[in-house]
Amino acid sequence: xxxxxxxxxxxxxxxxxxxxxxxxxxxxxTGGGDCPGLNAVIRGIVKAAKQTSxxxxxxxxxxxxxxxxxxxxxxxxxKRVGGIHVKGGTIIKTTNRGNPFxxxxxxxxxxxxxxxLSGDLVKKIQDLGFEAMINIGGDGSQKISQQLFEKGLNIxxxxxxxxxxxxxxxxxxxxxxxxxxxxDSFDKLVTTAESHHRVIIMEVMGRDAGWIALHTAIAGxxxxxxxxxxxxxxxxxxxxxxxxxxxxxxxxxxVIAEGAKLxxxxxxxxxxxxxxxxxxxxxxxxxxxxxxxxxxxPAQVRTTILGHTQRGGTPVAFDxxxxxxxxxxxxxxxxxxxxGKMVAYKNNALTTVTLKEAIREYNHVxxxxxxxxxxxALGISFGD
Ligand code: F6P
Numbered sequence: 001x002x003x004x005x006x007x008x009x010x011x012x013x014x015x016x017x018x019x020x021x022x023x024x025x026x027x028x029x030t031g032g033g034d035c036p037g038l039n040a041v042i043r044g045i046v047k048a049a050k051q052t053s054x055x056x057x058x059x060x061x062x063x064x065x066x067x068x069x070x071x072x073x074x075x076x077x078x079k080r081v082g083g084i085h086v087k088g089g090t091i092i093k094t095t096n097r098g099n100p101f102x103x104x105x106x107x108x109x110x111x112x113x114x115x116x117l118s119g120d121l122v123k124k125i126q127d128l129g130f131e132a133m134i135n136i137g138g139d140g141s142q143k144i145s146q147q148l149f150e151k152g153l154n155i156x157x158x159x160x161x162x163x164x165x166x167x168x169x170x171x172x173x174x175x176x177x178x179x180x181x182x183x184d185s186f187d188k189l190v191t192t193a194e195s196h197h198r199v200i201i202m203e204v205m206g207r208d209a210g211w212i213a214l215h216t217a218i219a220g221x222x223x224x225x226x227x228x229x230x231x232x233x234x235x236x237x238x239x240x241x242x243x244x245x246x247x248x249x250x251x252x253x254x255v256i257a258e259g260a261k262l263x264x265x266x267x268x269x270x271x272x273x274x275x276x277x278x279x280x281x282x283x284x285x286x287x288x289x290x291x292x293x294x295x296x297x298p299a300q301v302r303t304t305i306l307g308h309t310q311r312g313g314t315p316v317a318f319d320x321x322x323x324x325x326x327x328x329x330x331x332x333x334x335x336x337x338x339x340g341k342m343v344a345y346k347n348n349a350l351t352t353v354t355l356k357e358a359i360r361e362y363n364h365v366x367x368x369x370x371x372x373x374x375x376x377a378l379g380i381s382f383g384d
Contacts, residue, residue: 037173037323044327157342203285233381
């Protein structure tokens with residue numbers, strides 16, 4: 001599948017020699033972290049396009065990098081989408097190092113500098129004959145979509161993230177799969193915590209939002225749930241643990257979001273030296289373990305960091321359905337020329353929002369969200 005450049009050149013040759021391809025051309029890219037459901041979106045776009053017999057759909061390999069390469073690494077997708085909705089990942093690959101406004105370029109001295117290649121990118125997409133583009137990505141990718149739209153590109157966004165942190169849409173595909181994976185792991189950690197009378201901390205992803213942690217804590221039946229939106233205190237957590245041991249129920253399962261932090265503390269993470277501009281969150285579960293041990297926790301404490309397992313594997317049925325619907329909707333937006341907009345899922349229906357609106361606000365868990373209330377009523381402590 002990955003031999004994009006060869007394929008692209010062959011495509012061009014075919015087109016030139018036979019002069020038969022009068023169809024309109026649509027470009028698709030997946031950017032940022034991968035997420036279960038990306039392939040279902042791609043399949044939705046291609047299948048909807050096929051129905052019209054007027055469009056050919058192409059994929060840029062590794063987000064915008066495929067367009068910027070010489071020759072471009074772009075593949076025709078028309079015949080490549082059979083059954084892919086079941087597969088995790090993305091058949092056209094992705095990267096978090098492909099921001100065209102700050103693109104890493106290696107100079108002759110071997111040093112990498114950042115260059116704004118956005119103008120070249122827009123021109124190249126247009127010169128290659130693409131009428132429009134669909135960019136499937138999270139908030140970072142949709143910020144880029146908006147900037148490219150302002151530069152004259154006919155672009156449409158499809159929201160993607162396991163974190164569910166885009167406020168313009170009630171849900172993003174991939175989130176439900178991530179919660180299922182986390183819940184399955186949580187269930188396993190409960191039986192081992194029970195056998196050993198241990199406190200087991202499970203750290204989940206979610207960036208600056210506690211959605212995955214909150215949903216998993218309720219689904220799994222955690223005693224304690226720690227999220228970025230509610231800073232925690234060690235004495236409160238210890239109190240909850242001691243109460244549980246006193247009652248003879250000698251084990252505790254904690255879910256902690258990677259972005260959770262101590263009251264008056266900082267998030268735990270660091271910048272990777274791999275060109276990714278975002279801070280890599282991770283390790284707060286180990287920090288909590290050390291703090292509990294120091295505070296004479298009445299039991300052994302262990303930490304499990306789930307990491308990228310939450311993004312892998314096959315999407316659950318709901319995510320396949322939501323992703324397919326978003327793909328079809330995005331294609332319909334292309335035919336209606338609704339450029340500069342993003343697909344959104346609101347009140348059990350698909351709708352559109354401007355990209356500007358879509359990137360305006362981060363979707364934090366509100367302290368009065370009904371699931372916070374549910375969790376508290378179920379006896380889950382937020383460590384506050
Ligand atoms: O945004 C999705 C996400 O999985 C976050 O939950 C996590 O913080 C981050 O991406 C991890 O990024 P990377 O794949 O670059 O390590």
